[in-house]
Amino acid sequence: MKAIGITQFLEKSFDTYDIEGEWLDSFGLIEKNFKMSVTGDSGHGKTEFVVKFVKEICxxxxxxxxxxxxxxxxxKSLQTAIQRNNMEEVKGKVMFMTGGTFDELLARLKRRASARIVIIDSQDYSELSTKQYKLLVKSFPKKSFIIVSWAKNEKPKNQAARDIEYMSCIKVYVNSFKAHPRSRFGGNKPFVIWDKKDSTPVQQKLF
Structure with a gap:
């Protein structure tokens, strides 16, 4: 337990990603150890949003x-998202893994100079539990975690995903290729993932 007074608290500084433009309008000044929950139905743009967001930060x-x-x-679908967002611009900064066990995940994150941002897509498929998520956050306090989950009635479908959303400082609901954020850092303007003025067919452009 550690106690600080009001003056100390007000003088305390926090490291943030000083994002700009539409990102700032939607998510505010994000702390560098942010926790984000991304929820939505299949085919509405969850993965596309996460890829865009991660590229921006990296x-x-x-x-x-x-x-x-x-x-x-x-x-192939993930490869298409990578190509569509020109992820070669962050070559060497973003690595894509085919899942693995929770112990393998822990071992990778413990490596020296491991990634600052960790994306799990999806919580439902990996069956990440509330207990495991708490362990990740406690073990790696300087890392950011983005957890993707399936939706039911605009909320995460299962209890563990709902718990994780509750503990997240940024909650994003994705619907019809638009992200609706609730961020403790401010912003909160809907973020357009796909502009209807774009002539590329939806079924080919997003998933």
Whole structure:
């Protein structure tokens, strides 16, 4: 237990990703150890949103990310999202894993110079539990975690995913290729993942 007074608290500084433009409008000044829950129905753009978001952070702030693709694996659809968002611009910064066990996940994150941002896609497929999530957050307090989950009535489908959303400082509901954030850091303006003015067919552009 550690106690600090009001003056000390007000003088305390926090490391943030000083994002700009539409990202700032939607998510505010994000702390560098943020926790994000991304929820939505299949085919509405969850993965597309996460890929865009991760590229923005890794490109501008030179940090590394590990994308644990439990659900899609090294699939054609994920490859298409990588190509569509020109992820070669963050070559060497973002790694895509085909899931693995929880112990393997822990072992990778314990490595020296491991990724600053960790994406688990999805909680439902990996069956990440509330207890395991708490262990991740406690063991790696300087890392950020993005947990993707399936939706039911605009909320995470299972209890563990709902628990994780509750503990997240950024909650994102994705519907019809638009992200609706609830961020403790401010912003909270809906983020357009796909602009209808784009002529590329939806079924080919997003998933």
């Amino acid at each position: 490109l501008k702030f030179k940090v590394k990310a590990d994308y644990f693709s439990y659900e899609q694996g090294h699939s």
